[in-house]
Amino acid sequence: MDTIDAQITEYLTRYAETLTAFDARAAAQLWATPGMILDDRYAGVLDSREAMVEGLEQSYPLYRKLGLASVGYELLNQEQLSGAITMVRVRWLFYDADGNQLTDSNAHYILRQGDDGLQACVCVQTDDLEKLQAWRPSAVSTCRTRPDQRDHSAEASGPPRPRGLYRLGRRQAIVGWAGSSLSTTTCARDRGRIWSTYRRSPGMYFVR
Known part of the structure; x- marks a missing residue:
């Protein structure tokens, strides 16, 4: 496996683990600052990890209420844009405590290799709202x-x-x-x- 492939696999595995553990601080460390979130209705820049942590933590109570117990992923596509920048398309998979899939969502990330390893700089979300509305x-x-x-x-x-x-x-x-x-x-x-x-x-x- 190429070095970048192994790094992307490790990165996404760590990301899924932080989501499963509801560990906002660990998840925020996987982002560069500033980080940008973009979808059809919203565009915003998070200029600090504290802002990222706050946003993540506010989502956790509802996720628990909806029965989220673990998160997996499928790497659908990756494209090397430069020596340090890679764009990936990821399908996130959300499971309950019995291993049943609750829902999924798709997103594109621009990842950059830096002193702290791979970090996300941009996330483009494509179907989150629709999947949530169909969920519970x-x-x-x-x-x-x-x-x-x-x-x-x-x-x-x-x-x-x-x-x-x-x-x-x-x-x-x-x-x-x-x-x-x-x-x-x-x-x-x-x-x-x-x-x-x-x-x-x-x-x-x-x-x-």
């Missing part, structure tokens, strides 16, 4: 408010909500899914408030 939609509940609380969502000012999964939970609002990650924020009846929180916290959209 019943796990997302409807926001509950007291009878005396008025719902101002129809009157909210500001930009419209992002497309995709956007249901409110009892105390939290799911505002995004990014590959291995969902992100949550305090339940807000005003969609303008949720939007502003979403826009201020790009790290919350980060997953892998």
